[in-house]
Amino acid sequence: MNRAGSEAAATALVIAGRSIDVDTAVAKAHGYPAVTVARYDLPGPGPAAEITVDEIARTHKVRSRISHVQRDWFIHSAIDAPWAAVPLEAQLVDADPNISGEPYDRAEALYDHFRTAAPRHVGVAKISKVLHLKRPGLFPILDSKVMAFYRHHARAAAARYPHRGRKKMFWAAIRDDVCTNLDTGALPLLRRRLAQSESDQVRRIATLTDVRLLDLLTWAVA
Structure with missing residues (x-):
């Protein structure tokens, strides 16, 4: 494994079977809206066990279109x-869908708390x-x-996890890519390149979670 990154790191990331070289990824980061990172990401996850009015407002920077009524539902549903x-620091790479009773199940239970009762x-x-904002390394x-x-x-x-009974498993597919890009060293290399940028905006992107970095790049290449 090469999750810490090294000089022998791969120079391309894999996203849903497509390859994007690190130079292109850095260029895409330069074009990402600074206001989105500043307003949605950088304030952090906030209180561990509640959702606030301000946090819902922050999701509008990623086009959530959550109404006032829906905002109130999220805040109320978050109570229990x-x-x-x-944990706040939970990571998608640790949520192995093949292992029952572990982080994947706990993440699914939190998600289902909102999904099953959603208006x-x-x-x-x-x-x-909303959940990415609250647990940015996981969702x-x-x-x-x-x-x-x-x-x-x-x-x-x-299809690889039939015991889950799902037709599609997006978390698992994205987790595969996060793990692959960590193991090849491509993701650590990208993070180092971003951190070395002369642009304050790009250096801020370097502080985002692995999950969020891949999300940013997915949007750029999709």
Whole structure:
């Protein structure tokens, strides 16, 4: 494994079966809206076991389109959500869907707390944009563009874990890519390149989680 990165790191990342070289990825980062990172990402996950009005407002920077009524539902639903089972620092790479009773199941329970009781027009995209903000290393942002890009790989992932009973497993497919890009050293290399940039905006992107970096690049290449 090469998760710490090295001089022998791969020079291309893999995203849903497509290759993007690190130079291109750096260029894409330069073009990413600074306001999105500053307003959505950088304030951090906030209180561990609640959702605030300000946090819902932050999701508008990633086009959540959460209404005031939906905002109030999120805030109320968060009161008895199983936050304690999912640490702030939880990482998607540690959520192996092949292991029961571990981080994957706990993440799924937190997600399902919102999904199963969600009112009309509150779907995967809105929930994922809120949960990514609360646990940024764990929950990928699953909007329509990302899900379309990963659809085939999500089906393949579901076939590998039949005991999950899912037709598509987007978390697992994205996790595969995070793990692959860490193991090849491509993701650590990208992070180093971003951190060395002369641009403050790009250096801020270097501080984002692995999951968020891949989300940013998925949007850029999809």
